[in-house]
Amino acid sequence: MPEVLLLNGPNLSTLGRRQPEIYGTDTLADIEKAVSEEIAVRGWGLTAVQSESEADLILALQDAYGTVGAIINPGALMIAGWSLRDALASYPRPWIEVHLSNVWARESFRHESVISPLASGVIAGLGAYGYRLAARALTRRVED
Numbered sequence: 001m002p003e004v005l006l007l008n009g010p011n012l013s014t015l016g017r018r019q020p021e022i023y024g025t026d027t028l029a030d031i032e033k034a035v036s037e038e039i040a041v042r043g044w045g046l047t048a049v050q051s052e053s054e055a056d057l058i059l060a061l062q063d064a065y066g067t068v069g070a071i072i073n074p075g076a077l078m079i080a081g082w083s084l085r086d087a088l089a090s091y092p093r094p095w096i097e098v099h100l101s102n103v104w105a106r107e108s109f110r111h112e113s114v115i116s117p118l119a120s121g122v123i124a125g126l127g128a129y130g131y132r133l134a135a136r137a138l139t140r141r142v143e144d
């Protein structure tokens with residue numbers, strides 16, 4: 001079965017109880033379920049990886065060259081995750097960057113992403129719904 005890679009970086013394991021006024025009340029399990037539902041229309045399955053460590057995310061990407069596409073929320077690694085950026089540069093499929101919060105409406109240190117220039121698209125500020133939209137975009141973008 002074709003698979004989509006869903007990568008979530010540091011601190012996203014605590015969604016649901018992490019600053020809900022900023023990140024909402026959906027848990028990571030809720031988000032994984034939502035993405036699974038969206039990609040099921042194409043008969044695709046989900047490989048979901050969350051880690052607090054940049055190294056684990058890189059290893060997951062290196063293992064995922066056979067996936068049809070990816071959705072990634074790098075968390076704060078967006079700011080200076082240069083190794084993650086290099087791994088994404090070698091990932092051969094379309095991928096979409098998602099942020100739950102509107103990072104440009106927040107502290108200035110969140111305004112730069114070293115990975116965004118490589119993404120097929122970026123969704124920010126729409127909460128957990130952003131992951132659903134990213135999944136939907138992938139189902140339309142990826143050729144059979």
Ligand code: DQA
Nearest residue numbers: 011073075076099100101110
């Ligand atoms: C985040 C935004 C980042 O700035 C922050 O470090 C996160 C979450 C978001 O989804 O809004 O961990 O990526």
